[in-house]
Amino acid sequence: MAEPPPTAPDSRRKTLTRRAKQKRFGSNRAEAPGSSPGLLIADPDAVPTVINIVAYSPAEILERQNVSPDDIVKLRDQYPCLWVDVHGLRDVKLIEQLGTLFALHPLALEDVVSSRQRAKVEEYPHNLFMVARMINSSGTLETEQLSIFIGKGYVVTFQATPGDCLDQIRARLRKDHTRIRNSGADYLAYALLDAVVDAYFPALDAISTKFEELEDAVVHRPDNEFVSELHHMKHDLLTFRREIWPHRDMISVLIRQESGLISDQTDLFLRDCYDHVVQLVEMVETYREIASGLLDLYLSSLSNRMNEIMKVLTIIATIFIPLGFIASLYGMNFDRSISPWNMPELGWRYGYPFALGLMTAIGLGLVYYFWRKGWIGRGPRKR
Amino acid sequence: MAEPPPTAPDSRRKTLTRRAKQKRFGSNRAEAPGSSPGLLIADPDAVPTVINIVAYSPAEILERQNVSPDDIVKLRDQYPCLWVDVHGLRDVKLIEQLGTLFALHPLALEDVVSSRQRAKVEEYPHNLFMVARMINSSGTLETEQLSIFIGKGYVVTFQATPGDCLDQIRARLRKDHTRIRNSGADYLAYALLDAVVDAYFPALDAISTKFEELEDAVVHRPDNEFVSELHHMKHDLLTFRREIWPHRDMISVLIRQESGLISDQTDLFLRDCYDHVVQLVEMVETYREIASGLLDLYLSSLSNRMNEIMKVLTIIATIFIPLGFIASLYGMNFDRSISPWNMPELGWRYGYPFALGLMTAIGLGLVYYFWRKGWIGRGPRKR
């Protein structure tokens, strides 16, 4: 569960979400509308292309960094299983050479390079083309496209930047006579997919932690920032769902497809992976419902506070306004010397105590009235 | 309907839901992303594994606690039907031995041990693997995984902790020549499933009781705690639904599957069990709608109270503010000795009664106005 470092987390979060937003919002299409399909146009910011390969049999393994397509041709027939692991999408030429080598369809390669596809699987004559979306390991919700081609004896993967969540797979490949080494290319593809799916769980756990904080916050600090944060959370969940959801269909199609490239044995494992995706989707839906519940909680807590504020105002104002009126009344300057009708109270012996008593009576009366209504203390109804 | 004991129920509830939340939220995955599937890793908090067996024919029954896999091999052929009832998931070795003995698939065993699966059914070459979620008998909504394998002549079940809702089944097994003793392993599996499903009803009944209390509370005590409680109820219902819902698909798949392991006779019973799940799902949906209705009721009751408070404030303030103004007016100190234009009222014979009368008239006028608007008493419109 990789959290951003504690220094200035808020400002950093803003920068990240701003960048993430630009990826998420907008369509980010490099190509102009109406341009020819199957044409590979590299993103100007793309990283240079590096091809690594892992060739293995149950007993042997060969890892090579930064190979050329010619090297691959040689290695291809020596090992039963070959993983061509491509990082960086700048060298369109190189990618096209790989395409010719493994009979990758131009439309699929266009999807590889454009890099903004939803998770999907497509069946081409010589191979299966899958797109999965890897979550960024840095704790943000940005995802990166992992394009996977499965053919007879080879898996070709493409990703835009070097870092990923597949190192565990690379490590597992290095151990001899394990299941991954004994199985074919289809199992390797499954293992990659499974690693991609599993990497979502820590990110969801981080969201879960955030939600617990929000649940506490709504009780102790129901300010406007809360809603803004909740809004961002809902936004994140929306993105999350949009990224994960297509994996469900994708794996389901993969299980049912009949190209012969995926063995029944691997289907069983894919079913397991499918269960994980369903679990992810379910968790996201649950969080979405919790989020809308939190908003209700917040709004009603806001209404409650407003009620409380108004009650205090009403009680104070309602008690003192009549008292103030009486005080003002006896502050009038009617000329008592002219007639006995003018403010005789002022000349009473106990005039002042009488006025104070009147005020006390009215004040207590109102207090009693508010107590009966339940605005002061617990009210009589609770007894 | 097992309620928690009455002592300090609130604090206890909090502790429980906190723990429950940690289970519910978060993904609780012991394995790291990208690790090899089919690898059994025991939860460090797991309870030691104990294997009990019940072997029976219509006329005979043998119950043995804490047996070893070797014991099972011997018993297996002596009775037509064998229930291997495993509690505790710590001894991964033992579980793997059982797996070899009954040809349980490694992926299924991984699901058994990971213990956080949704209800599902999977068909493997030699047996059917079902996951059900048993509700905790302690009145909380925590569920525990019950993993069931059905094969020819045996049922193997796994659960993480000893206590469960299956004692009734164990008791029924002890009676000779009953239907459960006359039927095969498939009927036993159905009986277990049915007991799991039926155990949800008391929990839902407890929720129902809670809802009736809330319905009363919204009328007599519409405070903020109400919303918080409602929020927890909705959360619980969400969990509930998430737990129950997959059972529906699971049983439906079970009825339609064609492995030959489940007889047509048992299908009839499973249909009955399916009806119970549908009933549960329907009840949960009804409660969810009631919950959102309660929130509306609460919010509008809050608005009403606010209206009432504002009305009191407005009436008092609006009546006394003009009166106070008049009193202040005649409290001004304009020098009557300088000119007859300065506050002649103060020198009137009936100046004071005139001022009092003016105030009374204005006060009564405003009272009449508010009565006409229906703010005081029932208003004229109701007549």
Add this chain to the structure above:
Amino acid sequence: MAEPPPTAPDSRRKTLTRRAKQKRFGSNRAEAPGSSPGLLIADPDAVPTVINIVAYSPAEILERQNVSPDDIVKLRDQYPCLWVDVHGLRDVKLIEQLGTLFALHPLALEDVVSSRQRAKVEEYPHNLFMVARMINSSGTLETEQLSIFIGKGYVVTFQATPGDCLDQIRARLRKDHTRIRNSGADYLAYALLDAVVDAYFPALDAISTKFEELEDAVVHRPDNEFVSELHHMKHDLLTFRREIWPHRDMISVLIRQESGLISDQTDLFLRDCYDHVVQLVEMVETYREIASGLLDLYLSSLSNRMNEIMKVLTIIATIFIPLGFIASLYGMNFDRSISPWNMPELGWRYGYPFALGLMTAIGLGLVYYFWRKGWIGRGPRKR
């Protein structure tokens, strides 16, 4: 449209809904979780079982009250069509005898006795088993289970209490050579089902009348009771929908089933009955949408009233607070004898008229300001 009698309707309603609620909420399961299925356990409050029969051919009819199973055996072969009409579910033995007589499946009989099933149809080897829910004729929304078995030449029905909505059918049976007498058991079953469905219409009409009252009330009496009543209406509609909805599937399954027990002729009539159920469902959905519209209407009417109240308060307070300030100002006691700077206005010849004029000017200015804002009168914008 049977309304409860006018005396003390409210208290009665409460009692009824309380009882109804206990039926609706909670699961009301007599059996303990995990108990053996197919076991008949009578509800301790059940009414004693009475078996009536109607045996008929197009030309002849025989009605007998309170017969024994043995009587039925004799009558069975004499008439082409037999209706065994059972009231009261206490004598489980008797019901089991009937079960043996007509080959009724134990699981179906369990559903008959448990009496809390949703509407459904199940196909058994020798007969069809249908559950319908009859609305109570007393104007409340409680429903009673009508269990119907259709076999070759017979219909067996079970209901918990004697009163029902089927008397019309009994009357129609008594007329010779009518369609119901000319047709077989399947038509009789259809006629029963149709009577059950049609009995919902008066109950919905009562709800419709209630809604028109509420629509008037929201305009003339928008108090808190309104929301509470609306809440109950929504609750009732929820129950209603839950009861009716399964009938739709049930009849649809009935039309498509292929047991040979239902003739094509009767299928046409069932289609008609299906249309009625769809109409009921549609009406309920419409009322539910109207209900949520009414809540919006109420809440916005509440907000409007609040606005009105606040406007009155604001106008009065805002006008009189500055005036009161001026009055207080000239009520200060600064010593004019010490310096000419101290409150010279008090010594002006027209000081008092000046003060009054100032107040009038400010007052009128504020009135004009509020009129411009549209708070007093219709405002300038409307001109």
Add this chain to the structure above:
Amino acid sequence: MAEPPPTAPDSRRKTLTRRAKQKRFGSNRAEAPGSSPGLLIADPDAVPTVINIVAYSPAEILERQNVSPDDIVKLRDQYPCLWVDVHGLRDVKLIEQLGTLFALHPLALEDVVSSRQRAKVEEYPHNLFMVARMINSSGTLETEQLSIFIGKGYVVTFQATPGDCLDQIRARLRKDHTRIRNSGADYLAYALLDAVVDAYFPALDAISTKFEELEDAVVHRPDNEFVSELHHMKHDLLTFRREIWPHRDMISVLIRQESGLISDQTDLFLRDCYDHVVQLVEMVETYREIASGLLDLYLSSLSNRMNEIMKVLTIIATIFIPLGFIASLYGMNFDRSISPWNMPELGWRYGYPFALGLMTAIGLGLVYYFWRKGWIGRGPRKR
């Protein structure tokens, strides 16, 4: 777009919707629950039955008003296509004679007479039975049932009252050698259906106009009447949807049915008609979303006005309450002659200017404070 005449539109609208509501709400079932199906019971208010016929071939046409069933028998064989156009449903006998003549099924005739069916299509041995709902041409949303039977060489239609939206069809029939005259009964039925569907468009256009008015009103006149009107609009849209929606299924079933009564050629036209219904449904859904958007707009505008009102109150009260306090302070009557501690300010040379200055300072300070908060003017944040 037939609007009601401008005189007293409001009162008239109320009367109309009241009548319409009585049709819409309530089930309007003439028959008692449980009565025999297929029995024709005329509505006591029904209009006397009149049978008109139009018999035509591509080159010839014969129109006859008020014919008897015997006349029809004669005409039937002389023309390839016959339209029996029945208005008024009082003479049940006459309708039954027609039923016998054209082999119309009793259940279908019952639907014809009951006159409250949803749009649907049913296949009977000798003909197809369709129910469509014609919108009233008077601008209200009341609909009337048009029952259409299609058989070999004839179309029989029933409607409750004479006026309808089919005159255009009657006019088109009078032109020789047009498509409608060249085609068979199925095309005539399509043409009738199409006319019924198209007649909904002007009614929806009227609603659209009304919505634009409401959109303006919410800005300039956000009073309670607005919500009430919106509520009625939503109610109307609900009715609308309920009436139109079933036509979609109906035409879809009609296109796929295989009775041989509808030619492939006509299917193409029905597909076109289907598109129109889909367009209608879509427009209704759009208006429903707009309606709920308008309510949000209204409520937030209400909240804004409340905020504005409160702001004015707060500003005035908050500024003048402290000033008033100071004025009251110096209006106290402490006896300055007794000690120099008692209100020395009153004896200062510049006491009064000092007090005025203090008040001005406080007043300006508060104004500045409110300006900074953005409550007065545009606030500093906007600069």
Add this chain to the structure above:
Amino acid sequence: MAEPPPTAPDSRRKTLTRRAKQKRFGSNRAEAPGSSPGLLIADPDAVPTVINIVAYSPAEILERQNVSPDDIVKLRDQYPCLWVDVHGLRDVKLIEQLGTLFALHPLALEDVVSSRQRAKVEEYPHNLFMVARMINSSGTLETEQLSIFIGKGYVVTFQATPGDCLDQIRARLRKDHTRIRNSGADYLAYALLDAVVDAYFPALDAISTKFEELEDAVVHRPDNEFVSELHHMKHDLLTFRREIWPHRDMISVLIRQESGLISDQTDLFLRDCYDHVVQLVEMVETYREIASGLLDLYLSSLSNRMNEIMKVLTIIATIFIPLGFIASLYGMNFDRSISPWNMPELGWRYGYPFALGLMTAIGLGLVYYFWRKGWIGRGPRKR
């Protein structure tokens, strides 16, 4: 991303949306209800019809403007692929001639001319008829109908006005031996469709930018205009969705249809186009959810401001009202000379300091009380 010019954007927007609304709302049907189908009636405002053609083979291309139907007949057999590109729908005769030439069905031609169809595809004996909706390039959300007929060796397109988003396609056609020139009519149709779909992305990007502005605005300028703008945005998204959504079904039907007019190769490209539409739909749905989230954010921010306003009012009023009361109290004129009971405080040596002290104590007490409640400063709970 064509934005309107910066001069007076608001007024312009209003004019545009007003015009757009008239297109969107209302049904805009030229024909009267009940008129004959397949009859071409030109819109009186329609642009004169111009026919351009592009005839091409992989190596050759011929472009001709403003040709007559006779010219087309000649060209048709000389080139393997012909694009008849028709602008303007006024000359119904000309369109009918084209219809005869290419066997276009009259119903399809009616849809072409009526110009208000949803996206759809229909299979006719000799060709496929597709309707797509092109977004207006001027930045508004108005769409224009593009009708496409695909037959063996030809594509015929119709659009109401000359400007469109297809110039890119025309440019691509001019290059020899490109894929578009090597492929047949089906690929050309795909290319047109793809250009239409891709043109939606810039429009959605503009909406996305607008949403980011709104998200900022809700924090810094939460006025009523915000809601009104949000309402318009939601309206636009509604229109958007209604326009885009049917393209999804359309392309899906196109992929699965089996007329033989679309090659498997082109199906692969259509699948790609389908992905784009799904992406568009998903983006629209995301924006719709964001829009409703923004409304929540706005409303709660409004509530918060109200709370803040009320808090200021309450604090000031609640502090000064009691103080003012005390001041008024000692401003009463009870006659101290008559008895020692009358206002003895006025005669105290430290009467005035005592009164000031009392006021200070009460004021501070209330400030402390409000601080404890968290209304002033951050409150004690946060410490």
